[in-house]
Amino acid sequence: MKLKFNASFLALPIFFSVLLFGLYLLLEKLFNFPDLILLPLSFIFLFFGTMSVALFAIIDAVFFKNKEVVGMSFMLITTIKTIAIGIIGKIYILNQNINFEKWNYFVLFIVYLLFETIIIGRRLNKTIF
Structure with a gap:
């Protein structure tokens, strides 16, 4: 069985990233942010963007297969993603005493989580079961 994917739905997290x-x-140039020492900025955005694309791909596959379990699948995947991000944050960032990097990492996590929740929630609200 071949899986169907909605390309415009999968392009959303890439465009957002x-x-x-x-x-x-732009904000870094305007406000002269300090340099990131522990994790490079490109790695953080690539990591969060890849996790979002994977989440959207799995949710899209589940959506076409069984619409009734999309919400539960989203909660499970988000929980796993939160644990993975927490572990990486604990290993690389929380052990250090650099507040800017801690805020940068976890604020970006919250922004991505908010984006994913809004987009998937809107898609579920438009679904006819």
């Missing part, structure tokens, strides 16, 4: 990265670079 590029837009957010560009906005971050």
